[in-house]
Amino acid sequence: MRSLLLALVFALVAPALPAAAGQTLTIAKARALPLGSVVTVGGTVTTPSGAFESSFFDKGFGLQDGTAGIYVSAADDVHATPGRRASVTGTLKDSFGLLILVPTDVSLGRQGLPVFPRWTTTAGVSESTEGRLVLVAGRVTKAPASDLPYGYKFWINDGTGEVQIFVNTQTGIDVSRYHLGQALLVTGFSGQFDTSYEVLPRSPHDILG
Template sequence: MPTFTPSLSRRLSSTPWLRSTLAAALLAVVPAYADNPTPAAAPPAQAPAKKLNISKARAEATGATVTIEGTVTVAPGAFTSALEDQGFAVQDGTAGVYVKMAEKQSFGVGTQVRVTGVLDEQNKLRTLKAEPSGVTVLKGTKKLSPTKVGTGAVNESVEGQLIQVKGKITKTFQDDSPYGYKLYIDDGSGEIQIFVHVSAGFDKAALQALAAGKEIQVVGFGAQYETTYEVAPRSPADLIAK
């Protein structure tokens, strides 16, 4: 007569100590997998920022990360009343650009710097947004002379640069507080707006006293606000009445 052998499930049900032993073994194994998951793949390394002269950097697409080097032409915080930051301007032998920063830096005009940031625009003014960690002060200082430009030639070709214009006042003082004050001059080649930032330290009464027809000379930053190009003097020393 053949011998009857119970199935495995039956044997487990009839052997309590064996069931408990296997269950304990399974519980010991499962947490080991839960505590040691497969490690996630490391994110791909970011490509280093392109180091470019400022002219080529300005031509890169908005959102691109670039590195530039040049001379500071507008001190940090000089234009904070209208641009609402503590930025500064940098220029090399090819072009210039405004660097937007939330934190004011301690260097002044003439400082040599290297800046890594992200290209952007503010009201159509080309900017480079940077963090303090992206700014390096280099050795030496340099004094840049402004480029002399006709009032009718202030356009995209000189945006971001230190320029000099002179002409007769065609429209007198206009109050655009708390951002700045406006004057308009023309040397015969076309009218240009002179935008004086409140934060640049000018005496309001002195600007109001400038009469139509008076000739003035202005050194400043070649800027743009929407469709209007303008010259922004950095301090009272930049505006001379003839």
Template sequence: MHRSALFAVLAIVAAAACPAHAQDPRITPLSQARAQGVGATVVVEGVVSVPPGVFDGGFAIQDQTGGIWVMAPADPVQLRVGQRVLVRGTLDEPNGQLAIQPSAIGPLGDRDAPSPRAVRTGALGETDEGWLVRVQGRVAAEVVDDAPWGWKVMVDDGSGPVLVFVDAESNVDVRPFRVGDTVEVIGFAGQYDDHYEVVPRAQVDIRVLPPTPNASALTRN
């Protein structure tokens, strides 16, 4: 389909603010789209959880069933957190993370910004990939400089450590991460090769929590 024709289709779907829109056979819930596997062509709708320009030109969307990363389009797009968007594209899996290589993007109206899902640090896995998540635990080791890509921080709530990857493009200051401190981190749940990670979007996604009497229990298995 020619790109101009595809955008016309997206515009028609976007204008259909009625129950039939939710039943449009061209739109697949994200959980079902993810299950189709690499190489499948999908049309999905979601709310932006990570806008373009935070990590690269790509962005993340999620609906009530799942989330996914959308790779940087050929033509840059301006999107806001909470904005609904239609995406048509092909599923790919760069560095082990399922993503959509978009062929067309149709911005829609706004929704409330998506709320992060609480996840235990030791439980982050494939079912969380693509979602905006929140983890809380103690900083288990010194920050590792992974230049030029960013920094690696291990956070553990007692269920096992999770990697918090601070992307250099996000301009997040890693100095709040001090060994032994309890932190709360909101971020995109992604995968890189054989491990899963939480990637904060901005400084407000990191919060150092006050000590609690049972804080030492967080490090026990």
């Protein structure tokens, strides 16, 4: 009886064993692991390689499955395009508040359907959406301002709270078209820089208004 009780106690308090080498995790499970963990995840590419190079200083891309999303910080251009399936093995790291996956191996699969963005309130862009493709709508509350050489930024609000829209130079988006009070619909990668959450559009087609 005593040995049975000890076994039960050990089962309750023993730390969970790490995933077996090569085991593919959901992105949500990978995101819950400590920084420095080496993981393998699979999903669908949401942002093209290098679209955010001016501020991320890499040629990475967004990756999302049915549970969550993450930014893959690739040094080299693997020519990932939205809708392409991908499997990535790498190390979880922090980049100015944003959880990223620094890859040691990227395997691209077949081209599939693009990920449909998640409708989110402007105040809802937060840690819970980080890494995902989101869709927000609102009126411009702060006009576009230069943050070169990284890009440009402006803010929109749907009444729930402001969110920053950060436009990287590689996207080819002309921010001079946007002005105070203008209603916009913005699709983009849900990111974070320092303590600010932001939406990063991928191309001119991601901003309508």
